[in-house]
Amino acid sequence: MSRRAQSPASMVPPSVAATAGISRRSFLRSAAIGGALLGSSGLLSACGGGGGGESSKTVTFGMNETGDQPAAQRLRAMAEAYQKKSGIKVKRNEVSHNTFQENINTYLQGNPDDVFTWFAGYRMNQFAEQGLIADLSDVWPIDGMADSFKQASTASDGKQYFVPKDYYPWAVFYRKSVFEKNGFEPPTTFDEMTTLAKKMKAKGMVPFAFGDKDGWPAMGTFDILNMRINGYQFHMDLMKGEKAWDSAEVKQVFETWRGLLPYHQPDPLGRIWQEAAQTLGKGEAGMFLFGTFIVDGIPDVEDDLDFFTYPEMDASIGATALDAPIDGFCMSAASDNTDAAKKFLSFLGTPEAANAANDNADAPFIAANSNASTKTYSALQKKSVEVVSQAKDIAQFLDRDTRADFASTVMIPSLQTWLGKPDDIDGVTKSIQQQKVSIFGS
């Protein structure tokens, strides 16, 4: 119950993986590397796989999943399907999610695999700018990939560096039976939502389940409020460090959030998301703004779960943007096996690869390729496809849309501090801005 679940980790936002449930071993390894502070490349040979240099009959594949989790099963199935189809051997290098995440910098500078699992957005862009991952624009266009996915695979130089695999939108989850019993309706406007929250409160329920012990779930709330109040473009500019965090716009987001806090579960900082999900599962909470991987926390009530997208707050901005982090693949710049790697990557983007993954795993993902078969999907996943295909703008989640160091060392502590004393909006925005200037350099 209160254990930190090592849930299908591909669905867990990276910040969790980077920070939560860190294993002692993986920590020690990173500490040894960090302690040496030399960024020297050879250190991580334990993590780096075979690397290139082998014949074009082999391609190496770094996986951020291991064990019997569905996420690992799916990646394995994709690799095996390609091997069977092409006759080229895919040499898998399976590393646990946390270890992979924490060592990624050293891994990429050392002896990385030809193809490896990674995330779309700013964090992909950062590696592209640093020259650690290779240009994949000749793998694109990929038949069946929507424009928004191409956008998310494109770095600041206008070239693609990424092949999307799957995604998982964030939305407001609720239990159908609870809504039915109480006569609640999914709200379509912000006012309706606050009215609904008031009704729930009157019935002794917690309107919004909320747990932020791990620091990242609150980012989801910030993202959606910012995108609804200030729009997608402002949000992305803010993430890139081009807008000020102590601006009136950002303060407005915190003001609105403060107004909503009485409808949130109190004391979020001691509660992990699984505990928050359970209050929804037990019917003690009415709604929960979260990613679709919520079902990992409350699998028993999966069939009773439904969701609605966060309603519109400003008619001129609408409700067309949402967080839907995309996972996928990159090719390491250090690979000297580029032809084989690109062929493999082309395959990974196909519906065929997605189907192979979903047919051979205990639980399916939502394939990024819209031509992939949906026959294995749950009702929630089918609805997710619909919602995301209707979304005009897709953000990747705060910790993927901005610098990793800013997200983890500034945003997590700042949001947590603010949740402890929500009246100090000027203080928190000023502090974030000062640190942002120090980190982004402007």
Added chain:
Amino acid sequence: MTQAGLAAVDVEETESATGAAPPKRPSRRLSPRDRAVVIVMVTVPTLVVVGLVWVPAIASVVLSFANWSGIGGLDTIQWIGTKNYTDIATIYPPFWPAIRHNLIWVTFLFLVPTMLGILLAVLLDREMRGSRVYQTAFFMPVVLSLALIGFIWQLFYSRDQGLLNQVLGTKIDWYGDPSVNLWAVLVATAWRHTGYIMLIYLAGLKGVDNSLREAAAVDGAGEVKTFFHVIFPAMRPINLIVLVIVVIESLRAFDLVWVVNQGRNGLEIIAALVTANVVGEASRIGFGSALATIMMLISSIFIALYLRVVMKEERQ
């Protein structure tokens, strides 16, 4: 003493004299084999110490004046002077709480679990009935890692599902409320630390010559007086070890807070801040190094104090 042993002592002595004065004794010829042994015995530990202690330490200090993501060659390092230090002191909110928490940690560890451990040791040393059972019970937590202890106590402390709130009928957010979580974590640490100190002290007490106690009893000293005036002074070496362990344990406080919430929100401690900045994708190598340097300076104060006491001891 064997020839090799003598030779090693000889080398150590000349080393410590740093060749300032010519050796007064006639130099002893070493056989090639002994010479090889001596060279290996001196160079291997030296290399290990230099490579694993001094190089990283000095590299940390140097890098603390830099801005570097850890990506790219050394030429991508930007030298920014003392900016990291001024940033830490002025605009990095977790820093001052971290210093305060580290100080609270060492003080608490010394005042509560250490004293309690000593008291338990003295009580258990009296061979009362069931003393072995108590010993085992108190010592049990010591075999658990601090990380595991964090998980175990989460079961007590969880706000919604924890035992403590169920029993007390309260709604206290033990791990999440920044005004109580430090104390909640300290209690968890104390649970382990008490047994540790108890065991060490108990071993020490067993080593105290019984005739001392008898002599004190003959002189008419009571239990309390005997302990403070006879036993405690006789246990000076153990007391010193206990003191060192307390300081070391509080500087190593990392595991528990990391498991609880990665050292954020009321549980900031320097070691966790260093990790949060350096490890993983964050990679603020320069900033993290500056924090590590500060931690090193704080540790050095304790180390210097300890060495002073030990050396004074040796001279007596």
